[in-house]
Amino acid sequence: MFDQDLLRTFVTIVDAGSFAAAADAVGRTPSAVSMQIKRLEEQAGRRLLVRGAQGVRLTGDGEMLLVHAREILRAHEIAFDAMMNERSARSLTLGLPDTYVATLLTEVLDELVAGFPDTNLRVVVDGSGALMRRLEEAALDLALVTEYQLGGDERGELVHLERGLWACAEDCPALALTPLPVALMFEGSVFRRLAQEMLRAVARPYRIAVTSNAETVIRAAVASGAVVAPLPESRMAGLRELTPEEGFPRFPPLKVRLRTGRRRLPPAGEWLAQRLIARAAAVDAATKAPAAPAPSEFSP
Template identity: 45%
Template sequence: MTLQLDPDLLRTFVTIVDAGGFTQAAKQVHRTQSAVSMQVRRLEETLDRVLFERDGRGVRLAPDGEALLGYARRLLKLHDEAVAALTRPDLFGLVRIGTPDDYVDRFLPEILARFARAFPRVQVEVNCEPSVNLRRMLAEDRLDLALITCRPGMETGEVLRREPVVWAAAERHLAYEAEPLPLALFQPGCAFREWAVASLNQIGKPYRIAYTSASISGILAAVTAGLAVTVLSRSVLPSGVRSLGSEEGLPLLPSATITLHRGSTVSAVAECLAGYIREGFSGETAPMPGHIAIPA
């Protein structure tokens, strides 16, 4: 009898990895934790392979789980695109999405291009604002979807991705050696700005905010010119900019969790785009499976 992989089981498996554990995954798939565990057991029985291993801190991906993860993502991507193309080809309307500026160039072009090919009659309106403003816009019903940055452990919404946050400076300049440290940061309300200032204050390192911009292009203009140091997600560092750390006398920064939030009423159009966003953010620079513990 030909072995069949249930997409529902694969989706739960991928959600556990992306959410960082069984408990958070259960909330996202709207099942109990025991039901999620049962789904994993069914998938393991189908494959006759162990997908997760328990350790002192919780569970982690087993080698066979690591091998399955890439295949599972591709299978679910094709499954969802086929369903969307065949069941909602005439979908139309407007989706209003909000995102911090630094995610736009790195993630959105491919997501929006794929969505537009499948649903050419849907209009997407993109608003670039700091996370604190996006929360307010959601509450005021001015957005349908929003990408919001959170500290790990303080997440709300659907977890899409976890990102290392790093200090960054031009490769051929030594702005980090200046006293006080010149900073190029996003405007007040940006989580990265708050984390940068708090971490420097904690170690007593002098600094000055030399440049402020609402756009990542404005920040990078100062950084690449060698005029300042900034704080960014590691995945958005462009060519010519490198990460800095303790060797340069800079403190450790929190990791960032990118979460997807929905407005008070979510249309079929918005929910469809949410699926494309989920897929687009599950890329290669998320934490590598098998190298981090996943709480049970």
């Protein structure tokens, strides 16, 4: 059996890129982190990491263990979440992709916290596929998931609809480069999947220059002019849309659906679900409302 604490340190080193950075992240000294990896390698009976001038790199055995380590730690988190949810009728766990935090969560968060001060809100940010697995495993009460990423599964209330766009800076040196440098979210993101399918469809060579699970990082990379990236229309402030005439196909409409978990929702969950559904209805009504007629030049 692998020690979970050792696995967590191992994953942190890989993600941080060095023993020193990992030591800061886990609150230990670099020598203590080194001892942990030594113990893990003794448990595995294999060399897992190699230090070099450019940081650390995984051995072949290290790469294999990394995949399983992430799954083990994730399974532990899911089990913990499920137990906490069962214990507390006043807890609410919501999951959504980072792309929609600013659009869907920010405007209701203050009302939720103020209206339900005795509710412990936990927000999980992940891709739609991972969120659905967590929902099925009873680790989430509510999830906002992108319909396209789930193969067109239309279960749940449609709470958001918008265009996805190819974004670049006003001054974008990246457009002149081949292969095209792009910034993409981690695996599991609807934008990553769509972007790669589109670029392959138009036979445009590309390389993934920046990868992050945070939309703020993707936007910052695009704003620098070093990359292009897919973003929702609501997050395009200060950026320019790339068009089909420039070789960038249009995205299909991005539909976000609200799914509920297995347990009965606490009052805060019921309120949040109704609030998101009402918001969607108001937006839909506003977009369908006829435009007011222009005043006649002969009007008094």
